[in-house]
Amino acid sequence: MTERVRNKARIDVELFKKIEERTNHDVVAFVEGIGTMIGEDSRFFHYGLTSSDVLDTANSLALVEAGKILLDALKKLCDVLWNTANRYRYTPTIGRTHGVHAEPTSFGLKVLGWYSEMKRNVLRLERAIEEVSYGKISGAVGNYANVPPEVEERALSYLGLKAEPVSTQVVPRDRHAHYLATLGIIAAGIERIAVEIRHLQRTEVLEVEEPFKEGQRGSSAMPHKKNPITCERLTGLSRMMRAFVEPALENVALWHERDISHSSVERYIFPDATQTLYYMIVTATKVIRDMRVNEEKMKKNLNLTKGLVFSQRVLLKLIEKGLTRKEAYDIVQRNALKTWESEKHFLEHLLEDEEVKKLVAEEELRELFDTSYYLRYVDRIFERFEKE
Amino acid sequence: MTERVRNKARIDVELFKKIEERTNHDVVAFVEGIGTMIGEDSRFFHYGLTSSDVLDTANSLALVEAGKILLDALKKLCDVLWNTANRYRYTPTIGRTHGVHAEPTSFGLKVLGWYSEMKRNVLRLERAIEEVSYGKISGAVGNYANVPPEVEERALSYLGLKAEPVSTQVVPRDRHAHYLATLGIIAAGIERIAVEIRHLQRTEVLEVEEPFKEGQRGSSAMPHKKNPITCERLTGLSRMMRAFVEPALENVALWHERDISHSSVERYIFPDATQTLYYMIVTATKVIRDMRVNEEKMKKNLNLTKGLVFSQRVLLKLIEKGLTRKEAYDIVQRNALKTWESEKHFLEHLLEDEEVKKLVAEEELRELFDTSYYLRYVDRIFERFEKE
Amino acid sequence: MTERVRNKARIDVELFKKIEERTNHDVVAFVEGIGTMIGEDSRFFHYGLTSSDVLDTANSLALVEAGKILLDALKKLCDVLWNTANRYRYTPTIGRTHGVHAEPTSFGLKVLGWYSEMKRNVLRLERAIEEVSYGKISGAVGNYANVPPEVEERALSYLGLKAEPVSTQVVPRDRHAHYLATLGIIAAGIERIAVEIRHLQRTEVLEVEEPFKEGQRGSSAMPHKKNPITCERLTGLSRMMRAFVEPALENVALWHERDISHSSVERYIFPDATQTLYYMIVTATKVIRDMRVNEEKMKKNLNLTKGLVFSQRVLLKLIEKGLTRKEAYDIVQRNALKTWESEKHFLEHLLEDEEVKKLVAEEELRELFDTSYYLRYVDRIFERFEKE
């Protein structure tokens, strides 16, 4: 019989639409439409099924497939991040907190942080896919009234899905909420990268530039402009991805054995969220791969504060020499403020400070102003991932 | 010159797209494309303008136009609500709080509440439209560097827009956030109506049914079903409308004189929010207009609690007769609980209660169980709108 | 030295506050305050540390602890759900889709669905706790500038935490976002239960009532009222829990090696989300444990539609007898609509239908109207969890 049906049935969207106009029900239209094609056998087509047995199972198939495409893309992003992190493993750059220079670090370490986050996201996405790999063929209210569990098991196993242990008319929506939340978290991670690059591309910093094509125009008015518009776009898209999480959470509390309020929501968020995130991942991958890193400018910026970024080392040295933390802090902050206000280097101010002089020899002081000191554990951090 | 340009220029999407591929900038593509058509005159085409002078002004035009379409639809909804409220002005129905029968009211009053809310929404929408009726032709950073304010004024007045008093490269995004928030509030009002109808259509209540077409099928599995799927859809769509508010709010804090992160967001939320709300309003209008109201069932449900819904009147009568509030409350609650547990009418329980007997004559007690008493101020409430 | 410090140091909130007033920095105040107590040793107190080494690690400790408390509560909820599901395993009740009667099911199966969801939530919460079990003592920008990785490892192992593989100044915020999203998903699951009970307690349904204390008053005005206020409260709280997810997601994209914008957010959402969810879980547990289930009313409601809920079985029987799906559907829907409109039982309408008569014998038809048929797979579904 299966073969007989296959030979006769075909997808005739026009026909289905016409029936839907009358019946106002998409699955009924499909079943009736196919019914007219397969004749006698139509008696056992959709036999004992409720629409959601078909739709919700198909839904899971689509989400699993979309999830796998996202997963592949995410792993490629990880590869590019890993390579980029290694390329700049020893490239000194200033670490910034609150947008203010803090202490030297390596640019590779910054990228490694993104890599590490995306590795977590790979794991989260794998779990999210697993969580939606459930279909259901359990009838109108989930009790297998007209089709026994064996049929569900067999059909789902063909499709590579598992049976929802307790379904209602539908697969419970906490699974989908979890999936959408995961997508939102991944998007936020890409936003983190995008925001960093936007910062690094600002005119005053200009350590990194997102790829800018030959012939590209940054502005219709100002021919000198090269703007991080791709990263800005990624930032905006993350806002959308975040916005899709909330309605997915609202879909969980359906009424009784289901109401259909989730459906209109899902017609927006399922395609929009999966496609948007895919675009985000692929675009971020290109940006990372092709971005222009200006190591010279990084070095230059490192010295912008005339040595202030070494202040903690001076603080600790003074403590080591016998001062209390508070005494040491006051001395360092005093000289730091002078440096902010003047054109002179922090080291020079310190060398002129009577209290410092008494405690630390010039050579010893000079040695503190050394960028490589801050990179001495970089390999140790990278090793954490090399073992994998 | 204007005429010369008009004769030569034309919209050639393919051409613009081709240029955009190279320039990666939509407005540059448009300006270059038109430029090739109009020859010599292209020198003064887009002269002194920045892309956003064009785009953001066009944006406002689109939002104003969409807003007006929404406004018209909303007013039609108001008309239908007003007529429906009047049709059922004196139709008694049980008022429910917490889903539990409270006191009698009129079905028209219920609908009048929706009408009153939608009238507020009309006002809000008018204000929101006014708030986005602002364009800008003030150059790259809003200071009229290359085009004087006079040009802006003249051009915008052609378009029926006002000049943004202080623009950056763009019209500030608080205007758009306010617009989106207003749309979200209107959607929530429609959701309120939809949820009510869903409740009233449940099998046990069945006082109202949303329109069900001849030939429509409620379920592919259960031929007996008539489901409020339209109102469920409206409920879901309201979730989406709410979700669009948040990214609009995030768009306000653009960096400096603008970054373009808002743009990708707006490509989702502007079309999706305006179109979705339009669908919601038009659909709600049809549902209200064609819904089936079962006045008989309303009457039947009113009596479902065997008189318990008159409990407050009994309470107040006992107080009137000299009891303290607490004494009266205890007596009424006691008899109410008995009524819940038994098959007997609340009035009968009261008539058998020794304490009640002592205080209230039977006739006086009977008079309290009168639905029309609860409708005596209905006209007063309607009058509040008739004066308009 | 450790002992010396321990003997002298004490928590003196007033002192710390006073220093904070001057320094505008909480950790500096703490360190200076302790410094004045421990004298000489203060030189090595907070030596080489940045504030976040302390705060973010403490943060993780708090989230892990809160998570474990939530986990315990959630497991207790699971126990109560499991017991309740079993108690009502064979209690017939009507399954409802779209708020409309669909087909019979068992009340225990409904509860089992909640149990199954909460089991998933247990797993999710365990993972979320694992994900925030990471501290960091890696200095101002995460490169161990002044304290080697060994110290971090040792200190964190005392605290039962793992070392963040790549930290910035802080533990990356995707971990916290994931934690908050998990809490939001759990809350949505509780909302699902709460909404169901609210529905089942409505006057017209009244199959279940949440616990109502002796002496409790449902309304200050209407002494007859027993309202599902606890479940309504849970519904509202779920809205808050959802709301907390979004700012957690926004916290991920901090600037560079961190900005402190996440901190003010976390002072709201960490305590509010964990405490609110705890209240929700504990309250839901009590509601489930003590709710009043009216099996009689369930039976009564099952028969409310005069047999319509058996319509699918009739449909399938007619197909079995040789009709096409469409023919059968039309016959059943025709009789179903008559039943809606009349006072007669669906079976009687069918028995009078000439077409039905020709195909199905009366006895065979009668047999279809059997609730127990719908429960025949209940044990199979429960078995899925008994193996655990």
Place this chain on the structure above:
Amino acid sequence: MTERVRNKARIDVELFKKIEERTNHDVVAFVEGIGTMIGEDSRFFHYGLTSSDVLDTANSLALVEAGKILLDALKKLCDVLWNTANRYRYTPTIGRTHGVHAEPTSFGLKVLGWYSEMKRNVLRLERAIEEVSYGKISGAVGNYANVPPEVEERALSYLGLKAEPVSTQVVPRDRHAHYLATLGIIAAGIERIAVEIRHLQRTEVLEVEEPFKEGQRGSSAMPHKKNPITCERLTGLSRMMRAFVEPALENVALWHERDISHSSVERYIFPDATQTLYYMIVTATKVIRDMRVNEEKMKKNLNLTKGLVFSQRVLLKLIEKGLTRKEAYDIVQRNALKTWESEKHFLEHLLEDEEVKKLVAEEELRELFDTSYYLRYVDRIFERFEKE
């Protein structure tokens, strides 16, 4: 009687709490508690009222009062913004789009943009306050069953409130949603200011610093740091304010004549949103008033791109001289790219460009590089507000 009651009644929280423990209802506890104090007169205390007549009216009073406090604060912020805008009216600074230098503008204009937005917010807040200035004393389901409209009118007029035209048991929640949305929009405007200052305070830019107290410490580890932590805090708080909007929107669709799910939500968002916004406004006011503006650094940064920010003027000059837009654009972009790559000034590159040379005399070219040109309409923009 009023006087008699006043003399005897008193707020005894302990007593009320004790009664609430038994009744599980706050208003009942209050009414009973007062009842025991005022004896005989208690019969007419709360007579004919439902709890929400009291609570929802009180609610509106609180929101109106909070709104007015916010309004006052907002107006003060406007004053400070206006003064600040005027102080820096002619202070040249670089306008930035996409974080990249665009064209010169004035710092005062930047601040005037904030002022203009906050003026809009004043208007919005006034409307939002007006929208919640509605109470209700209309009984359990809004039909004045036991208290006539005259009583409502009189009581509300004492309180400075208007009567809700169609209430249910409560004032409809679209009013509160609108209020919360307005608060969220205002917060977003403050975030916009805060983000700008954070950008301007970054080490590489350092044009503006938020107030830094004598004795303040920026970091426990790095004595040189001065971080924009206040503005970062404002940024985070805006995330919370945004988060409060969504549950307020969800509260609109209450069931029937009300369910109480909104109440738990409002116990978070009403106090938290109003207090948080108040803190934000007051803090922003202080930051603006006391921030340190470095006009020297602004001038320096203006020249950072070696004249590139004048590129549009050069473009327009070349068009004026007869080139098409595209020809001109290519020439300017070519020289701009050279400038980015080299150490030479843009003007020098242009002076060496053969094509430019042919068209524009050196003197004419030099004149284009003039900052004051970009400020020539500043007064015109300010005038728009001076007329007020």
